[in-house]
Amino acid sequence: MNNLNCDVLIVGAGVAGLCAAIAAARNKLDTILIEKESEIGYKIKGECIEKKSPIFEKIFGKGLPKDVILNELTGRRIYSPSAKKFMEMEHSELMVAIDYRLFMIEIFKELSKTNCRVFLNTKFLNIIEENKKVVGATCIKDNEEFDIKAKFIIAADGNESKIGNELNIIQPEIYYSLKFNYENLTVPNPNNIELHLITDPPGAMWIFPKGPSSGETGITVWTHELPDNFDILELWRKKSMENDRMRGIIKEAKSYYISRDFLNFGGPIKNIFGNGVAFVGDAGGHVGAIGASGIISCMSTGFDVAEFVANALLTEGEITEGMVEEFKRKYKKSQIQKYLKKEQSAGKMLRNVLFKSFKTEEIIDENWEKLETMVVSQSGDF
């Protein structure tokens, strides 16, 4: 593989990277998108999103494509760890369960209308710096290393960003998770999301129905204090079997997809811009810090940052510190940043309180009404 040059190199073809690539390439920047996997959407991520968002208009020119929508989710129930108590809420915005892989194909269709060059099976290895400015990346494809020189790099390489790591960026806060996609579930209410809080370790199990007998389930832990031999699959087996309701839901179910992953719960990192590089999506912590909802916010930040980069490069030929500061100042006031910031402080506060009360199931049940008031007042999503 020969060395390459471009205006913008985007690393990672998740929702953030794809949307960044669309924005850059639509603005006629010479754009390269690289993805280490052999497939777009290889790892199935979030499948429960709001039905309406301005980013869908920007990407698809209309709303969310109908064929990706599997189910409408109008409300949610949160159960206490003893399962004796629950709180029930309606979503302020209609949520839908989607088919993630179809969704990724729909986004990719939009990208394929542009001149963006897409390289699969191509892994970012390390950055190339000149005078402390990022000017490119060394990559590997088919066991062959090559360089891609770029005027700007957008790091959309997800949790544990290798680019962030190399540049000593403080990474967003992530927790272990495990996700299953199932058929043959016994879903009590196909229009309700269910969250089941757990103790020891603190965390939650969830069910996102895709219909009366299909859906996503999973588990996450909200602590890093775990034994060396911690195995999230073992924890799922134990907790789902101990919980009568969850056991009933999955007893006949067959899983066709399982993935160990991380959920991003910390909110946005302090500075998403470095010299010649920006971090978007999970890599920038652009995820709601209460419920780890990241699809829409990762798409939006990917798109908006790439659009800023395109405007700057097209008008001035470079991206100066002043331009970055101006963008950050304006972006702070955007709807998506306000949402991320609100979630960041509310998420921190909620988990602080939960961890204090999480000591025993009895304490949680005793304080359930207080928790309910707090959850309802803090956010539409939990």
Ligand SMILES: Cc1cc2nc3c(=O)[nH]c(=O)nc-3n(C[C@H](O)[C@H](O)[C@H](O)COP(=O)(O)OP(=O)(O)OC[C@H]3O[C@@H](n4cnc5c(N)ncnc54)[C@H](O)[C@@H]3O)c2cc1C
């Ligand atoms: C189990 C689970 C459930 C979730 N549920 C929801 C939900 O219901 N609703 C919601 O809104 N959000 C949910 N989220 C969060 C949401 O899915 C993520 O925030 C979002 O998908 C992140 O998108 P991204 O593009 O930033 O990162 P990713 O999708 O992780 O994409 C990063 C890409 O970079 C590639 N990459 C990494 N390293 C390299 C490298 N060195 N070289 C080249 N490529 C590289 C990866 O292969 C990957 O394709 C969930 C997340 C998980 C894990």
